[in-house]
Amino acid sequence: MSTIRETSAAGGRGGRFDGRRMVVTGGSRGLGEQVVRLLLSEGACVATCGRTADHLDVLRDALAPSDRHRLVTRVLDVVEAGAVETFVAEAAEELGGLDGAVASAGGARGRGLGEATHQDWLATWEMNAGHAARLVGAAAPHLRAAGGGSVVVVSSISGSRPGPQAQYGSAKAAQIHMVSSLARELGADGIRVNAVSPGSMLIRGKRWDRIREEDPAAFDRFRDEFPGRQLVEPREVADVIAFLLSAESRGVTGANIPVDRGQNAPTPDGY
Template identity: 30%
Template sequence: MQLKGKVAIVTGACSGLGKAIAVRFAREGACVVVVDVNASAIEPTVEELRALGGDAIGFCVDVTKRTDLASLMEKIVEQHDRIDVLVNNAGMTRYRPFQTMSDEDWDLVLALDLKAVFFCAQAAAPHMIRQGYGKIVNMSSSHGTGATPGFTAGSPGGSSAYAAAKAAVIQLTKTLARELGPHGINVNCVAPGFFLTPIHSTTRTPEQIDEHIKNRIETTVLKRTGKPEELASAVLFLASDESNFICGHTLLVDGGRTDRM
């Protein structure tokens, strides 16, 4: 059990890839701290993780709120004495052609996909520094490594805010690794390719989803979509002591994407 006795925070843990990561962590012996803005989903998720034999606690927190995050970290340390792992998974997108993207759309995406990553790391870091140990895993995307086409929202890209935020997460990971590495904290990043999760249905019709899946399968050398548990395995590696000499790295988990500009 690679995370036995470790306290691991997963943001956006009640659905999609975050849920898969939380489940894998629970199976590996971690005390999983479920953090999500969806209050009604927290307790069922916690109960599911406990049923797997792991320990779990849950908090309803908006990770874009810096003061709320500081309070969250204090509560976790009060209950469990330490914070070993932070997975910055919470995210969103608003697909829009850039010429019609509003300030509201841009700000919402950047707040959750970039600022929240910084805020969460900033809130957890003092506790990791105190204990001389920590693992921070940030979630980027294949969109952060190249302008992948898809004709989403009537545009060949349609994801300028999301792509900009996810590219910035990669660079943020490198700068945090430089600053926190000397304190025994490994900061790394995962850049997923296409995994079918609820986020893909929020802005698409069923027909558009089918076409989107077909297009994405064609852009990978493995010719299939990713399985959430495969992404969870990559995150587990970076969260475990198996990756102790890896810092500032971005791990592509994308099936061999071939469509980067």
């Protein structure tokens, strides 16, 4: 059976990622969607996943035909046992190997310490640090077989600044530590592992966009956390992720790169 890379006649577009094979978790919406779109637009073959088939279908339908045929999608929840491992194995088979991986899925469960349950802490850990660790573990043999590769883990400004929902900040901090350790463990195989830490991103329909619509005064106060009074655009983060996946960043590993427009506090309802 021919792989997507073979049938798409890799190369010819002149893109930075022509024929490169990438997996991206959580690529149907938000930041992950921007990463998927950017990688496809620069010639990569991409496999991505999400929990909702409709979201993946909307993404696929919105792509140019020339990009669509280089996209593989799977419906799965990254916290389910074995789901990430199966996703990576199937992606590597369909794409004909792997050159890079991005752990973008993430989020938080529960509220502050008084209300968050043990289950909220466990779920938040699994969604962020747990799934990222399993993605690196599953991708490593394929990256090794390709002679090396690059992994990017999406952490957050919350991983290094205090804010409500300590379970989220703790899991994001773990991701930052994880990349520094895994970079050393996998460096001899030519595998680089880095993190990006986005500040609060303005994503259509999501929290900050809703606050902008529903409570402009609160949104305006929050903008004071940014020296330029502008929140982060997901595409700005995607650009840094693409840089970390590309050969231009070959000297960078074990790093955490903030992409936060100099943001101070991660939320307006901080301590």
